[in-house]
Amino acid sequence: MKIRVGFGFDVHQLVEGRELWLGGIRLEHEKGLLGHSDADVLIHAICDALLGAANMRDIGYHFPDTAGEFKNIDSKILLKKTVELIATKGYSVGNIDATICAERPKLKPHIPAIQQTLSEVMGVDEDDISIKATTTEKLGFTGREEGISAYATVLITKK
Known part of the structure; x- marks a missing residue:
């Protein structure tokens, strides 16, 4: 079996007048x-990590x-x-x-729903999806609630 590892990162600005979507679920928030x-941002980071692991460039290349x-x-x-794209090269998650x-909203209560949603979309076991949430202790653009970022590391396999 061949294994590969990928890393992804994404960030988006928080603004009024938009819905907040994280990990495929809509969260109640004023921005x-x-x-x-x-x-x-979470799904985008995961996509970049999967594409990178399969050496298939990045999310912007495939979905400009x-x-x-x-x-x-x-x-x-x-x-x-x-x-589906990584599967064309024989890889699976x-x-x-x-x-x-x-900083906000607090994400801990939403993590199980995010795991379940991502599991259904990707066709993998919920136990294979670890989602963590953190703050930046009021530092930087995240701390000032100007944006949200996400990081993802993935393992893909080829039989």
Whole structure:
């Protein structure tokens, strides 16, 4: 069996007038993330990690923000397409370890729903998806609640 590891990172600005989507679920919050798609930073980081592990470039290459077909798209669709893309090279998802950096909203109560949603989209066991949440202790753009970032590390396998 061949294994490969990938790393992904994404950040989006928090703005009024947008819904907040993280890990494929909508969260109640006074601000949402600004982006061409639904701006789900967690899913975007996971997509980049999967594509990087398979040596297939990045999310912007496959789903450019200049393409009208991806305007306001649900990022779960992008994640499903990414899993299909890595499968064209014989890879499948082994496990994911991801961290979301946000001051608010508090994410701990939402982690099980995020894991379940991602599990369904990717067709992997919930136990293979680790989601963590942290703050930056009021430091930087995250601490000032100007944006949210996410990091993801993935393992992919080829039989």
